[in-house]
Amino acid sequence: MKQSILFLLGVLFSLSIVAQTKLDSVQKLEEVVLNDVKLNQNAAGFKVTVLNDSILSKNNSTFTNLLRFNSNIYFKENGYGMVSSPSFRGTNASQTAVIWNGISINSQLNGQTDFNTINTNNINQVVIRNGGGSVQYGSGAIGGSIHLDNTLDFSSHLKNDVKLNYGSFNTKNVSFVTDYGNEKFAFNIGINYIDSENDYKYLSKDQVNENGAFNNLSLSANLGYFMSDKDVIKLYHQSFLGEREFSGTTATPSKSKYEDRNSRSMLEWSRNGLSYTSALKVAYIKEHFDFFQNKDSEFFSFGEVSTLLLKHNFDYKLSKTLSVKSILDYNYFEGEGSSFGEPNRRAFSATGLLQYNPNKKVNLGFNVRQDVMSNFKSPLLFSMDGAFRFSNHYKLKINGSKNFRVPTFNDLYWQPGGNLDLVPESSYQVDLGHVVSFNWLKFQLNTYYISTEDLIQWQPGLSGFWSPQNIAKSHSYGAEVGVDITKTFNKHQLKFTSNYSYTVSENLETNKQLIYVPFHKANVSLAYSFNKFSAYYQHLFNGSVFTTADNLKGSFYSLEPYDVANLGLNYKIIKTTKNELDLGINISNIFNEIYQNVAFRPMPNRNFNIQLHYKF
């Protein structure tokens, strides 16, 4: 390992020398305004994509669909609206961290975030950070991380936003957001309710999606107050109450039902000095589920985990070119469930980040982290990254890191099988990125290699019950390409965005591609606007995936590739400085593609959605 670190350092060094000698022109770095400063200041060598407010507000489908059609992230969705889990770069859903305003919200029970329990109406910005980020974001940030941020606007304003949606399968979606601010005080409050029968027809079969109805209510409230010129107090809150029937497969009907009750609250006090920033966060996160195998029965199983988090960030600017940051993080987790009693655990971590920007063309970051946990030893984590601007049009990004994923409550405590001898999964990776940009064009190419060991897998044992073990090793490598083009002719605006990823992800013992990792995934979208009219077309190609470890072809072992396309039209009925009313219509799966995302769980046929969006 030491050798690879030295090698990496060597590469970084030689590159920085090249960069310094060749660079002559000066260009200002693109400014992305983020409230999670680490994304802005400590990720220069990473591929970071921002989906801002306007993209989020245009999306009137699920969060899953938004990311499926607009990023390299691959989703496994157990039928529309059901459990949906993301993955990056050939890793799995529990190796993908989901970060809400700087803190991880992956379930402590299974290590994943179900994207159909997140509502984009109550989020101002989504940031996708490809590649390992455990040093900054902790367990699970191996393939990449997805950041959900709420922003507060301290300028004098009052904005209200109402959306009404009605669509196929009797789907209703209502949302209201109010956003207020002045120089000292700002808040936004949002509420959203979705209800759907979700009884779509299975194309080419005489079946419909039975037992798939869902509804959920999400609330969000964020407040900020300047106590003095330097001191800001912020309060963030989100809650989600969801009830879903879990649909069956084409071969087996289902009677089950799943209820989510999640909430997260965070209080933050930050003090901004001339050369330092200090932020203290206290957060309380609660996840709870009830699972009814038979929705008509009184019997159910449940699980819940409460997390208390204390976090302190301290940033200090040593000079114009050098800044350091420390993060101290303490977590106390307490669980309770039908299958694992009432365990608890503690975790403490200390992180040091160093950012060196010798000139405006070079950004270098060096970061380390050590976790101390009550159940097991954690490895020392590190990451290094660099960005080198060779010209106005070309930037090279490079990063290397060691990341980890800790065993979940289920892995440790589930009865039977829970294994207290587990150690965290650990992973090394390197990533090389190129960014070519002109006013109208942005081209990005990233290539990476990730090697992960001590993968936790549940296996049946001699004693007859399943237990998780640190057994498998895997590696993945691949390439991600993104091309974005924006063109304006008079009042006509055209925007083209595209992503393609090639992913090889193999079990190193069998040299077989891991299940549910497509070799190829691509999406393109084309948006056009003229005066009050706008339209978009988006298209997704998802290559074939294996559903079993044998890597065999055929319906029992793999899923066919598919192409899905959506079309949307929007017209501004009212547009004044104070009022805006939009009427939109969306057609999803316009070509009626027959496809499955998870084996034997067909996805919806062509469907329609109409939206009224009023801003005042």
Next chain:
Amino acid sequence: MKKIIYSILTLSLLVFSCSNDDDLATPSEPLGDYENGIIVSTEGGPSSISYISNDLSTLENQVYFNVNNENLGVYLQSVGFNGNKAYIVVDAGTITVVNRYTFEKLGEISTGLSLPRYIAFDGDTAYVSDWADPSDATDDYIAVVDLNSNTVTSTIAVGEGPEQVLVNSSKLYVSHKGGYSTNNIVTVVNTADSTTDTIIVGSKPDEMAINNQGDLVVLSGGNESWTGNETQASITKIDMSDNSIISALTFADGEHPGLMAYDNGMAYYVLNNEVYGLTDAATALPATSLFSITASYAYGLSVKNNELFLADASFSANSTLFVYDIATGTETNSFAVGIGASKIYFN
């Protein structure tokens, strides 16, 4: 690689047998493609049926799908054979009736079943063990099925977690492994009047067989340590004339065998990847095993004509069916069968 070899082998043997067909002077009409072979049921998902010919030359996976172009639900629990029909029991609540030699679907029993486990036959009637709501300890039953109409005509309430069922001279024997919980009884149902009687055995009774003396042999796996109430596994011999216990041979603490198969005077069971043989006359459990096996997850066991068949189940890939020669303890064949291979039957 193994698979390629099998397919080449299979292909060549097929060609061979085809070319040899003309020479064969057997006049009897074959009953179907899946006659004279071994049937392996696999839990999936989706569930499927694998077929291996008796001469071990041909393997076909996903037989039911290939014949009927539809899938069985999850999870395929067991298959019962009666006359020229097979009854495929899926715990999502259906029993699919097929021709046992062609596997063509003939019908379905879907009403009156909740979480069916096993099926046994007595004339025109079948008895199906059913957990009902597995979280409810008091609603378990035996469904009585009229085989002429394929309908559940009545139910017989029984204790928690009825598992395997066996009919012997108008009596139905039901082992109660306990479903989501554990249990320690064998229910005896008088099929004439549906009255029941219970016999207390070791915890988690599962596999049952009638030995050459006409006694019922029951393997109870015992509660595992994680239940917080660990009990010893045992093999109980029951006199079927009066339901009395002849003997109960108990295993050492911490030993929990789950598989047993009976053939010609010997009960074979698997414990920690060792195969043991218990003779009818034995008064103690064997001290040494017959031979060792190499399975990741021994999940199904059957014995016939000095050959032992063992399903090594994988739930993430194809499973392996191993064939052992009992006399020498050597593995003679292996086959890549469907996902979650569980039960092995002889057709």
